[in-house]
Amino acid sequence: MTEMLNRTMMALMASETLWAMQPQAFSVFAKAFALDGNAPEARSVFADDDEGSAPYELVDGVAVIPVEGVILRQGCPFFGIAGQHEIRAALDAALADPACRGILFSIHSPGGQARGVKELADSIYAARSKKPCAAFVDGLCASAAYWLASATGRIYAGASSDVGSIGVILRHMDKSGLNGQIGLNFTYITAGAYKAVGNPDAALSDSDRAVLQARVDSIYEMFCGDVASRMGLALENRGAWADGRDFLAAEAEALGLVSSLVAGKTEAITQLLKETHMDRTELAQKHPDLLASIERDAAQAAVQDQAGKIAAAEQAGVANTLAIMETAISKEAAEKVRALVATGMTPDQLAAAATIFGAASDRREEPSGEAAKREEMLQAIRQATPGAVRDGAALKPEDEALAAIQRIGKM
Numbered sequence: 001m002t003e004m005l006n007r008t009m010m011a012l013m014a015s016e017t018l019w020a021m022q023p024q025a026f027s028v029f030a031k032a033f034a035l036d037g038n039a040p041e042a043r044s045v046f047a048d049d050d051e052g053s054a055p056y057e058l059v060d061g062v063a064v065i066p067v068e069g070v071i072l073r074q075g076c077p078f079f080g081i082a083g084q085h086e087i088r089a090a091l092d093a094a095l096a097d098p099a100c101r102g103i104l105f106s107i108h109s110p111g112g113q114a115r116g117v118k119e120l121a122d123s124i125y126a127a128r129s130k131k132p133c134a135a136f137v138d139g140l141c142a143s144a145a146y147w148l149a150s151a152t153g154r155i156y157a158g159a160s161s162d163v164g165s166i167g168v169i170l171r172h173m174d175k176s177g178l179n180g181q182i183g184l185n186f187t188y189i190t191a192g193a194y195k196a197v198g199n200p201d202a203a204l205s206d207s208d209r210a211v212l213q214a215r216v217d218s219i220y221e222m223f224c225g226d227v228a229s230r231m232g233l234a235l236e237n238r239g240a241w242a243d244g245r246d247f248l249a250a251e252a253e254a255l256g257l258v259s260s261l262v263a264g265k266t267e268a269i270t271q272l273l274k275e276t277h278m279d280r281t282e283l284a285q286k287h288p289d290l291l292a293s294i295e296r297d298a299a300q301a302a303v304q305d306q307a308g309k310i311a312a313a314e315q316a317g318v319a320n321t322l323a324i325m326e327t328a329i330s331k332e333a334a335e336k337v338r339a340l341v342a343t344g345m346t347p348d349q350l351a352a353a354a355t356i357f358g359a360a361s362d363r364r365e366e367p368s369g370e371a372a373k374r375e376e377m378l379q380a381i382r383q384a385t386p387g388a389v390r391d392g393a394a395l396k397p398e399d400e401a402l403a404a405i406q407r408i409g410k411m
Contacts (some may be wrong), residue, residue, distance in 0.1 A: 007116075010041070016215070018113070018114040018115055018168060018169075018170055018215070018219060021136065027092035049190070052199060053385065054092035055086070055089055055094075056093070056094055058092050058097075058099060058100060059269055060273060060355070061099065061100060061101040061102065061105050061273075062101065062103070062104050062267060062269050062272055062273065062356070063090075063093075063094035063097065063102070063104070064103070064104050064106050064265070064269070065087065065090045065091065065094065065103065065105050065106065067105055067106065067107040067108070067109050067145060067148065068080065068082055068108050068109065069081050069082045069083050069108075069408070070082065070109065070110065070111070070112040071083075071084060071109055071111060071112030071113060071117065071144045071145060072084070072112055072113050073085060073116060074086075074316055075087075076155060078284065080157075080318065082109055082112070084113075084116050084117070084120050087120060087148070088120055088123060089150070091103065091123060091124065091127060094131070095127055095130055095131060099143060100131065100270045101131065101132075102131055102133070102134070102273065103127065103131055103132070103133045103152075104133075104134050104135070104136055104265075104272055105124075105133075105134070105135040105136070105148065105149060105152065106135075106136050106138050106265060107135055107136065107137055107138060107140075107141045107145050107148070107149055108137075108138045108139045108141075108351045109141065109142065109144075109145035110140060110141050110143065110145070110165075110198075111142045111143025111144035111145050111146070111165060112141045112144045113144065114144060114168055114219050117144045117147050117148065118147070118223075118226065119148050120148060120223050121148050121150070121151040121226060122151070124148060124151035124152060125151040125152075125153075125226075126228060128151075128152065128153060130133050130145040132272060132407040133151075133152040133153070133154070134152050134154040134155070134156060134259075134268065134271070134272045135148070135152045135154070135155045135156070136151075136155075136156045136160040136248065136262070136265050136268035137149070137155065137156070137157035137158065137163055137258070138158070138161070139158065139161055139162070140161065140162050140163070140266065141155070141157070141161065141163050142162065142163070142164060142165035142246060143165040143166065143167065146163065146164060146165065146166060146227070146257070147166075147223055147226065147227070147339060149227070150227045150230050150231050150257075151230055152230075153230050153231065153232075154259050154266070154272075155231075155257070155258050155259050156258070156259060156260055156261070156262045156268040156271060157249040157253070157262070157263060158249060158261070158262065158263070159248075159249050159250065159261055159262060160245045160249070161249045162248065162249075163246065163247050163248075163249060163252035163257050163258055164241070164245055164246045164247045164252060164257055165244060165245065165246050166223060166224065166227060166238075166242040166243075167223075167242070167243070167244035168216045168218065168220045168223065168243065169216075170212055170216045170220045172198050172200070172204050174200065174202070174203050174204065175200045175201055176201055176202050177181050186199075187202040188201070188204075189200075194207075194208070194211055194286040197211050197212065198211075198212055199401070205211075207377075208337045210403060220242075223242075224238050224242045227241075227242065227257075231256055231257065232256065233256045233257075234256075240255060241255045241256065241257055246326060249261055274293075274294065297384065300387060315338060318341055322334050322337060322341070327336060328370075380411075
């Protein structure tokens with residue numbers, strides 16, 4: 001049974017052409033698994049996995065899902081193969097586990113098979129709406145592995161870690177020269193202009209190359225688009241962060257590929273705990289420093305929220321009074337007041353600007369009672385103009401509006 005599995009897996013890998021993987025790692029991997037097509041020389045490397053092992057480790061309510069080694073459809077941890085199916089199964093189990101309040105992918109991988117990675121990354125992205133997710137780079141997070149990590153939107157990395165290698169590889173092997181040396185000549189009889197595109201028994205034609213390049217470009221576009229949207233990067237600047245290079249963690253952080261640097265997995269878990277729902281007693285017992293940080297953040301947020309409410313109340317009071325003035329006096333007068341209020345003038349400053357409303361009277365005699373009406377209007381404007389908050393309390397729009405109505409009614 002194991003031998004059959006070995007042959008099946010190696011045949012599947014030999015048929016794969018698209019890889020999101022570090023070039024140097026890909027070269028080593030291709031030789032180890034005979035991806036040059038020399039199947040008789042390939043060594044058997046797959047063995048039966050241990051049954052019944054847990055898909056993740058639960059640490060303080062955080063499910064730590066390992067992503068170790070080259071990423072293929074099916075995994076074999078003993079030989080450094082991380083399986084897409086196994087990662088997905090662990091993710092589903094963590095989402096269904098009531099004891100799990102957050103998910104951390106612990107990654108050490110050069111990348112791997114490109115097909116299927118986007119779909120798995122989309123599943124991780126969707127999981128964020130159910131439970132907080134993050135990724136921890138435990139030394140290496142490249143190519144397909146970074147595609148998965150970026151889906152969490154939050155990546156922690158150790159200072160010496162390598163991150164990036166965003167790109168796609170497709171390798172074509174031309175065996176026609178070797179075939180000629182050993183007396184072999186292959187003829188492909190096809191229906192469809194590109195049915196045998198990229199076959200290894202002939203040199204790659206320009207038209208075949210264009211077809212294969214378009215395929216690589218399509219996967220690359222998906223890769224870059226997902227990373228940009230999920231890590232908050234500018235897609236138009238991808239030449240800086242998606243040119244296939246690896247970056248040390250600090251440089252990756254500067255580029256936006258890493259959220260923050262951490263000392264290790266424990267600190268990454270602590271960071272993620274800020275997004276979970278521990279009660280105060282549990283936080284105080286297990287993470288007192290984290291609790292203090294959360295409470296400081298909450299106090300600052302409360303102050304900012306109160307300031308916002310006060311500002312909103314002041315704006316509402318001004319808007320109500322100006323609306324009444326526009327109806328009771330004139331639209332032109334209200335617009336003048338609105339322009340003055342927009343400058344941030346205080347009531348005293350506004351009183352000094354009263355000549356705006358009285359300039360015409362300097363050139364002609366005022367009708368009887370006009371000066372008194374203008375003074376009443378200015379008093380209303382002073383009240384409508386925002387000033388310092390009295391007695392530490394927010395202004396009440398309804399009180400401002402009522403006072404204005406009473407004053408305007410006397411005009």
